[in-house]
Amino acid sequence: MKTQFFFATLFLSALTPMKTQADILLGAPGVVAGTRIATRIPFSIEYQLASCYKFIFAGIQAKGDTLGAPGSSGSDGNGGQFHLQATVSGGSGCNTPERAGLIEFRDVQDYNTSPLQTILISPSVTFKATNSPINIHLEWKGNGNAHKPNGIFNIVGEFQKDPPTPTGSLSFDVGRWTLADNPTPDGMVSVIRE
DSSP: OHHHHHHHHHHHHHHSOOOOSOEEEEEOTTSOTTSEEEOSSSEEEEEEEEEESEEEEEEEEEEEOTTSOOOSSSGGGSOSOEEEEEEEEEOTTOOOOOEEEEEEESSHHHHHHOOOEEEEEEEEEEEEOSSSOEEEEEEEEEEEOOOSOEEEEEEEEEEESSOOOOOSOOOOOSSOOBOOSSSOOBOOOOOOOO
């Protein structure tokens, strides 16, 4: 009886259709891992980090895995070129313009078998709130005629939801102070919180 059950299960498993879609995990600082997934090509997936203090966009990275299958078109049946682009922009109250990063793969087979590809932005771009928190808009895009790619596509950087809590204390007497340096200039002293 157990043998019949085993063979019936095996037979039904063989009839179950194989997964034929993409599974590209999209990541970024402040985005919970596994919550953004591209399931087909082309794709454009947006996400907003609401009411944050600072976001540093340092670059993008991508890597495929060998679970992806070659496509049915393009050179050598590998689905043609495959482009991944990430865009980061700040909302109102942020003086930093939109920035984007791009990684190109020869074909989906190149994506599926390549080591981790990282493109850094130099210098990195800082989106920072001034008087009130800002919203950071993230967008991941995949273009080309790639067929069934699998892997990861990340925005690299740092995310700060709230300003750090001040510690310690500072107090200054009323008056004019000299800033000690070599040579010793006169100047105004400002204490700011970042």
